[in-house]
Amino acid sequence: MATKEFWGLVRQPQLLLLLLVGPVVIMVAFGLSLDVRSILRPSALVVVEPGSEGAELFERFRGDFTQRANIVGTTDDLESARRRLQRGEVDAVIAVPPDPLGAVANGEQAPLRVVYNTINPVFGTRVPARSFALVLELNQNIVQASIGQGIGDLRSVEGRLAELARRLEETSATAQALSSEEAREATAELDATLAALEGSLRALRAAGAGEEGEVSAALEDVEAARSALDEVREAQAEGVVERTGLSGLRSSLDSLQETLSALPDDVSPQILANPFRLVTENLATPPEVVGYYAPGVLAILIQHIAVTLASLAVIRERLGGAYEFFQVSPLGYGELLAGQFLTYFGLVLGANLAVAAALAGLLGIPVEGGYLRMALAMVLLTVASLGLGFSISTLAKSQLQAIQVAMLLFIASGFFAGFLFPLGEMRGPAVVISYFLPATYGIRALQDVMIRGQTVSGFDLVGLLVMAAVTLGLARYLMGRKGD
Amino acid sequence: MEGLTRSFGKEQVLKGVDLEVEKGEIFGLIGPSGAGKSTLMRTLTGYLAPSGGEAEVLGRPPSEFGPKERRRVGFMPQGFVLYDQLSVRQNLSFVAGLYGLGFRERRRRVREALEFVELWEHRRKAAANVSGGMKRRLQLAAAIVHEPELLFVDEPTANLDPILRRRFWEEFRALRDGGHTLFVTTQYVGEAELCDRVGLLSGGELVAVGTPEELRREAFGGEAIELVLAGHPSDLAGRLKALEEIGRSVEVRQEEGGSGEPESRVRLLVDDADLWLPRVLASLDEVAVRSADVPKPSFDDVFFRLVEKTTRAAG
Numbered sequence: 124m125a126t127k128e129f130w131g132l133v134r135q136p137q138l139l140l141l142l143l144v145g146p147v148v149i150m151v152a153f154g155l156s157l158d159v160r161s162i163l164r165p166s167a168l169v170v171v172e173p174g175s176e177g178a179e180l181f182e183r184f185r186g187d188f189t190q191r192a193n194i195v196g197t198t199d200d201l202e203s204a205r206r207r208l209q210r211g212e213v214d215a216v217i218a219v220p221p222d223p224l225g226a227v228a229n230g231e232q233a234p235l236r237v238v239y240n241t242i243n244p245v246f247g248t249r250v251p252a253r254s255f256a257l258v259l260e261l262n263q264n265i266v267q268a269s270i271g272q273g274i275g276d277l278r279s280v281e282g283r284l285a286e287l288a289r290r291l292e293e294t295s296a297t298a299q300a301l302s303s304e305e306a307r308e309a310t311a312e313l314d315a316t317l318a319a320l321e322g323s324l325r326a327l328r329a330a331g332a333g334e335e336g337e338v339s340a341a342l343e344d345v346e347a348a349r350s351a352l353d354e355v356r357e358a359q360a361e362g363v364v365e366r367t368g369l370s371g372l373r374s375s376l377d378s379l380q381e382t383l384s385a386l387p388d389d390v391s392p393q394i395l396a397n398p399f400r401l402v403t404e405n406l407a408t409p410p411e412v413v414g415y416y417a418p419g420v421l422a423i424l425i426q427h428i429a430v431t432l433a434s435l436a437v438i439r440e441r442l443g444g445a446y447e448f449f450q451v452s453p454l455g456y457g458e459l460l461a462g463q464f465l466t467y468f469g470l471v472l473g474a475n476l477a478v479a480a481a482l483a484g485l486l487g488i489p490v491e492g493g494y495l496r497m498a499l500a501m502v503l504l505t506v507a508s509l510g511l512g513f514s515i516s517t518l519a520k521s522q523l524q525a526i527q528v529a530m531l532l533f534i535a536s537g538f539f540a541g542f543l544f545p546l547g548e549m550r551g552p553a554v555v556i557s558y559f560l561p562a563t564y565g566i567r568a569l570q571d572v573m574i575r576g577q578t579v580s581g582f583d584l585v586g587l588l589v590m591a592a593v594t595l596g597l598a599r600y601l602m603g604r605k606g607d
Numbered sequence: 608m609e610g611l612t613r614s615f616g617k618e619q620v621l622k623g624v625d626l627e628v629e630k631g632e633i634f635g636l637i638g639p640s641g642a643g644k645s646t647l648m649r650t651l652t653g654y655l656a657p658s659g660g661e662a663e664v665l666g667r668p669p670s671e672f673g674p675k676e677r678r679r680v681g682f683m684p685q686g687f688v689l690y691d692q693l694s695v696r697q698n699l700s701f702v703a704g705l706y707g708l709g710f711r712e713r714r715r716r717v718r719e720a721l722e723f724v725e726l727w728e729h730r731r732k733a734a735a736n737v738s739g740g741m742k743r744r745l746q747l748a749a750a751i752v753h754e755p756e757l758l759f760v761d762e763p764t765a766n767l768d769p770i771l772r773r774r775f776w777e778e779f780r781a782l783r784d785g786g787h788t789l790f791v792t793t794q795y796v797g798e799a800e801l802c803d804r805v806g807l808l809s810g811g812e813l814v815a816v817g818t819p820e821e822l823r824r825e826a827f828g829g830e831a832i833e834l835v836l837a838g839h840p841s842d843l844a845g846r847l848k849a850l851e852e853i854g855r856s857v858e859v860r861q862e863e864g865g866s867g868e869p870e871s872r873v874r875l876l877v878d879d880a881d882l883w884l885p886r887v888l889a890s891l892d893e894v895a896v897r898s899a900d901v902p903k904p905s906f907d908d909v910f911f912r913l914v915e916k917t918t919r920a921a922g
Contacts, residue, residue: 447649451682452702453674453678453706
């Protein structure tokens with residue numbers, strides 16, 4: 124028995140070829156075609172006003188953008204960018220506000236608007252996820268740079284204070300010197316330095332940098348020093364020659380310097396403040412996962428049933444002898460094909476309309492575009508799939524061979540028709556294969572109708588019609604040729 | 608058909624067949640498996656185009672048949688090619704539809720055809736549940752349901768028991784009597800006897816064509832008359848001379864009969880035994896003729912003789 128089975132298989136080289144090479148070819152094509160980089164870095168168009176602070180900010184932090192997305196270009200026209208998004212030329216549009224720091228200065232977060240267009244609730248999360256990461260990164264880097272600068276300012280102010288205190292002491296050494304020009308300059312500089320220091324410390328406190336108590340203590344010391352300095356400056360203004368208030372000022376500055384030196388040099392510029400807030404917008408409304416996959420399942424089901432039934436139709440009649448009987452009868456090849464086509468068309472369409480109704484009724488699958496449009500998409504897909512099946516049937520040498528091809532088409536559709544993986548992530552061979560699968564057009568058409576509420580696109584309509592015409596014509600031609 | 612040839616690749620299956628079938632006859636095409644019978648039939652039905660030569664059926668080359676000519680032709684393939692899951696009547700109704708019969712006519716003809724092949728009682732049974740013989744009869748009913756003038760029947764009795772085979776031939780004769788012309792292929796050489804005319808096909812060549820009797824005469828050079836004479840007549844030599852003037856060859860064997868008495872067995876070959884037997888008996892006047900017989904050799908013998916003769920002639 125084993126020997127018989129072995130030789131039976133060996134003597135069917137075409138079947139062996141299909142069994143062994145078919146799946147390998149599919150897997151190789153899949154491996155060559157799935158572009159993971161596209162999933163990790165969606166393509167994005169940046170909308171930014173030229174010469175604006177936003178543009179400067181974008182250029183300064185471009186690295187953050189390119190790390191999260193494949194930036195295909197910049198534009199200042201948001202509407203044209205949205206149209207490109209609608210056409211599927213890019214995965215996202217990132218709108219950088221023209222005056223982000225101005226918004227921050229007004230106590231508001233600057234909105235970084237990210238617009239995308241997907242109905243896929245699984246792969247569709249990549250754009251908002253990458254956007255969230257981008258904003259987080261941007262916020263960190265911007266504040267990191269600002270606070271880093273603030274800490275540097277703090278250290279230079281500390282030295283400056285010591286220098287100014289020394290100058291004030293020297294110029295005030297004589298009785299008249301306190302109101303001297305040099306002493307006045309020193310107190311004015313000291314005042315400006317203390318004001319700057321106060322600003323830096325307040326910023327640090329607001330950002331939560333450093334120990335809360337130490338920054339507040341430094342601020343209190345700054346306040347005390349400014350109060351003492353006010354007294355000295357009042358005395359200078361009145362022409363008082365004694366070293367009025369100088370000792371108090373000195374004491375306050377010493378205390379401040381001590382507090383400042385207590386602040387650690389390695390204050391981490393980790394940012395808790397978020398100058399940017401993420402605003403995302405999806406042009407489509409993604410359904411639940413089940414709702415998203417339902418049109419795909421329906422399309423694959425239609426194609427598989429239609430191809431399987433039709434692929435057996437002609438070969439079964441031919442091998443069973445009925446074909447010869449038909450050919451002697453007045454029945455023409457076209458009539459023979461039409462008879463089989465009509466039967467399977469009614470059967471496949473009827474069964475799948477019932478499945479669609481059950482999905483909608485029981486599982487709440489959306490049919491946003493209405494049942495009529497959905498039925499139109501199903502009709503087109505059924506016709507094209509039957510045509511493909513009949514072509515296979517006229518070419519096959521055995522029923523097993525026909526079934527094998529139908530199964531390979533089923534597997535290929537899972538990988539290359541946009542069912543499991545978005546077609547947009549596919550490159551090379553997969554794109555070519557996808558053009559020859561009715562399910563490619565069918566899945567997209569049913570998703571457009573059922574989820575987006577649109578009508579079947581011109582591309583899918585023409586694609587299915589061309590496929591139906593070519594495959595049915597081929598089947599008719601090959602049927603006629605068999606009789607010669 | 609004239610000089611009809613058909614090749615598959617380099618293999619020539621039909622090698623210049625010349626044949627004419629008369630209207631209203633049963634023409635039997637006889638030959639062993641692989642002789643080219645089915646190929647010849649497929650060429651005549653238009654399923655296969657000839658590679659060379661000419662064929663005309665109902666006044667037109669079969670490869671140019673349109674629906675009109677096809678309605679005048681019936682075809683019964685070798686095996687059962689209808690549908691097991693359909694009932695006997697549904698199968699026949701489907702075939703009637705193929706030939707364009709309207710609803711009423713279809714009902715009438717389905718019934719008539721099923722009654723003709725005695726399957727009306729089984730009309731509701733699924734084809735899968737009827738016997739092999741019934742399936743063949745259903746296939747025959749499918750071939751005649753549209754009342755064709757010309758019926759092609761491809762090995763209808765293959766693998767059937769003798770009773771069923773006889774029944775089929777009775778049906779064929781009834782069809783012929785009803786005005787149909789039948790072109791029947793068979794590998795049972797003996798069935799040639801049941802045809803009006805027979806063609807012997809061997810290796811793609813038509814070895815002989817004629818009525819069964821004509822073929823017999825052709826195979827053996829005439830018909831034999833066998834006589835058993837009592838004793839050994841003294842003037843037998845003279846009488847044999849007279850017989851030689853009547854027939855082509857005379858053989859004499861003298862031996863003892865069953866009762867131990869001597870007897871002479873004479874075998875004489877003539878053109879037409881029925882015609883010449885009275886004259887032979889008359890020439891043996893006063894000789895005790897114990898028996899006179901006109902033996903008919905089996906068609907197997909006829910077939911082998913004819914094939915042998917053709918092979919020898921081809922050299």
